[in-house]
Amino acid sequence: MTEPSAFDAVVVGAGPAGSAAALALARAGRSVVMVERGPFAGSKNVYGGVVYGRVLDDIIPTWWNEVPVERWVVRRSTMMMTEDQSLAIDYRSHAWGVAPYNGMTTVRSHFDSWLAGQATEAGAQLVTSTVATGLVRDSAGRVIGIRTDRDGAELRAPVVIACDGVNSLLAKEAGLLPRAEASHYTLGVKEVLDLPAEAINERFGVRGHEGVDIEILGCTRGIPGGGFLYTNAETVSVGVVVSLPHLAEAKVRPEELIADLKAHPSIAPYLRGSHLREYAAHLVPEGGYDTMPTLAADGMMVAGDAAAMTLAAGLWLEGVNFAIGSGYAAGRAADRAIAVGDCSARGLASYRADLENQFVLADHKRLRKAPALVLSERVQQRYPGLLCDLAEGMFTVTNPTPKAGGLRVTRAAAAKHGVKLRELAVDTIRGMRIFG
Amino acid sequence: MSEPGSVNETTGAADGSLPLGGDTTPTGALRWRGISFEERMAGVDFRVGARAHITVDSDVCRSCTTRGCVTACPANLFAPTSDGGILFNYEECFECGTCYMVCNSEGAITWTYPDGGHGVVFHHG
Numbered sequence: 001m002t003e004p005s006a007f008d009a010v011v012v013g014a015g016p017a018g019s020a021a022a023l024a025l026a027r028a029g030r031s032v033v034m035v036e037r038g039p040f041a042g043s044k045n046v047y048g049g050v051v052y053g054r055v056l057d058d059i060i061p062t063w064w065n066e067v068p069v070e071r072w073v074v075r076r077s078t079m080m081m082t083e084d085q086s087l088a089i090d091y092r093s094h095a096w097g098v099a100p101y102n103g104m105t106t107v108r109s110h111f112d113s114w115l116a117g118q119a120t121e122a123g124a125q126l127v128t129s130t131v132a133t134g135l136v137r138d139s140a141g142r143v144i145g146i147r148t149d150r151d152g153a154e155l156r157a158p159v160v161i162a163c164d165g166v167n168s169l170l171a172k173e174a175g176l177l178p179r180a181e182a183s184h185y186t187l188g189v190k191e192v193l194d195l196p197a198e199a200i201n202e203r204f205g206v207r208g209h210e211g212v213d214i215e216i217l218g219c220t221r222g223i224p225g226g227g228f229l230y231t232n233a234e235t236v237s238v239g240v241v242v243s244l245p246h247l248a249e250a251k252v253r254p255e256e257l258i259a260d261l262k263a264h265p266s267i268a269p270y271l272r273g274s275h276l277r278e279y280a281a282h283l284v285p286e287g288g289y290d291t292m293p294t295l296a297a298d299g300m301m302v303a304g305d306a307a308a309m310t311l312a313a314g315l316w317l318e319g320v321n322f323a324i325g326s327g328y329a330a331g332r333a334a335d336r337a338i339a340v341g342d343c344s345a346r347g348l349a350s351y352r353a354d355l356e357n358q359f360v361l362a363d364h365k366r367l368r369k370a371p372a373l374v375l376s377e378r379v380q381q382r383y384p385g386l387l388c389d390l391a392e393g394m395f396t397v398t399n400p401t402p403k404a405g406g407l408r409v410t411r412a413a414a415a416k417h418g419v420k421l422r423e424l425a426v427d428t429i430r431g432m433r434i435f436g
Numbered sequence: 437m438s439e440p441g442s443v444n445e446t447t448g449a450a451d452g453s454l455p456l457g458g459d460t461t462p463t464g465a466l467r468w469r470g471i472s473f474e475e476r477m478a479g480v481d482f483r484v485g486a487r488a489h490i491t492v493d494s495d496v497c498r499s500c501t502t503r504g505c506v507t508a509c510p511a512n513l514f515a516p517t518s519d520g521g522i523l524f525n526y527e528e529c530f531e532c533g534t535c536y537m538v539c540n541s542e543g544a545i546t547w548t549y550p551d552g553g554h555g556v557v558f559h560h561g
Contacts, residue, residue: 037549037550037552037553038553038555038557039483039553039557042558042561043557043558043559044531044555044556044557044558044561045558045561046558046561047561107559107560107561108558108561109558109559109560109561128552128553129552129553130552130553131549131550131551131552148552149551149552150552166533167533167547169548169549180537182537182538185533185537187508187510187532187534189510190561192560232560235560237560244508244534244537244538245504245538247507247508247538248502248504248505248507248508248538249502249504251507252507253507253512254508254510255473255476255510259470276471276475276476276479277479277560278479278480278558278559278560278561279476279477279479279480280480280530280558280560280561281510281511281530281532281534282530282532282561283532283533283534283537
């Protein structure tokens with residue numbers, strides 16, 4: 001069975017990037033099919049905290065009235081910890097709990113299915129339980145479709161948009177990402193724990209649809225990475241995200257890191273009496289701007305995790321919004337290319353230009369040096385302890401010994417953790433240059 | 437039915453109360469009862485296909501000194517054998533890609549996706 005070139009575009013993957021691409025194309029009146037390898041959209045997907053919906057404002061007006069939200073994040077905490085200490089910057093906002101909101105917790109099987117539904121309502125076709133096994137090319141090497149595992153059936157179209165996720169076999173096959181470096185990827189592991197809504201509300205200090213996101217540094221036994229804990233409606237999600245090569249080198253099993261975090265005195269009280277409902281694991285492309293593949297080839301574009309669009313810049317940890325932003329831009333670029341009859345890499349070049357002009361690549365470019373700083377040895381292994389000891393030194397009352405000055409406490413904390421004040425100054429300036 | 441991941445069987449929070457479960461260490465920290473790996477995986481929906489989507493060339497593995505896959509695989513699917521090879525089972529695989537990414541022996545791991553509709557299904561991802 002061979003499908004004729006019945007479509008204007010084939011989108012591989014019905015995650016947020018793929019659905020946004022298909023939505024843009026369907027709205028432009030193009031015939032588009034989404035091919036999803038799972039039994040439903042979102043069934044292969046995992047995320048680690050918050051979906052920021054601002055990107056949807058221009059795409060789906062008042063999306064917040066219909067999106068399958070678990071809780072709206074009104075409390076966002078960045079925590080640094082050692083084995084038995086923690087120090088948090090805990091921000092709470094009333095505005096984040098009312099429309100148009102800021103960030104939400106959700107469940108990907110619900111959220112991704114909702115977004116795929118937006119695309120199909122607009123006219124896109126969704127084919128589930130189907131794997132794109134390879135690219136179809138013409139004699140000149142241009143991509144003209146995909147092969148599927150449905151009896152080898154082909155789906156042909158002038159443009160293929162690969163939104164096939166972090167392992168993107170299609171981007172590799174196309175030569176857009178010749179070789180994926182393990183050091184540019186992290187492994188996220190997550191436990192979803194049942195906890196009654198009343199217990200969540202009491203423990204996290206929220207009510208109704210209000211939710212909390214806690215992001216944590218210093219909880220991964222020195223393996224570069226971090227942890228998270230966030231609230232859903234009647235579950236909480238807790239997990240860690242760690243550098244792949246460092247995890248392998250450390251010979252630590254990932255679930256042990258979650259067990260450590262759950263046992264921490266600052267985290268355990270939130271989770272008492274909860275039960276494991278689902279355990280999950282997924283890779284995250286954290287390398288940022290400098291590790292992205294070429295975004296377009298003749299007849300093909302890459303978007304979302306397949307294009308390493310996840311922003312893992314310490315203070316900012318965002319992915320789903322970048323997937324939606326890049327996918328929608330790819331869909332619009334495909335529409336323009338089809339309109340002028342040029343789906344070559346050159347004809348699709350407006351995709352990258354569009355991303356450079358909006359948050360997707362503007363943020364990535366500005367923060368291109370952030371992943372290296374965030375995953376550096378001092379930030380990972382020394383600063384959490386240094387800052388916790390600094391807080392302890394300042395807040396511990398030592399009567400009858402007179403209080404030590406701030407500089408003395410800082411010197412003592414820095415010395416204990418093997419950090420020179422000069423290094424602290426260098427990293428502060430480096431951080432200000434990256435984040436300022 | 438077992439309750440994987442529960443802190444303390446006697447203080448479940450199903451009634452909405454805030455029980456004080458768990459053991460207390462000398463420092464006052466609550467410690468969680470470890471759960472077995474089988475319990476951990478029991479709650480995950482795997483729709484196992486007939487075809488092994490990942491294959492491991494155990495001959496290549498015999499010369500490997502790092503064996504990063506054995507500890508890093510979140511599904512714990514790689515087991516070293518007594519003759520220096522690697523035993524691999526594809527059935528309860530998260531399809532994450534950790535194994536081939538950390539593998540430093542070219543050709544040891546052949547990695548694809550399970551056939552359409554098969555493999556892991558995350559309901560709370």
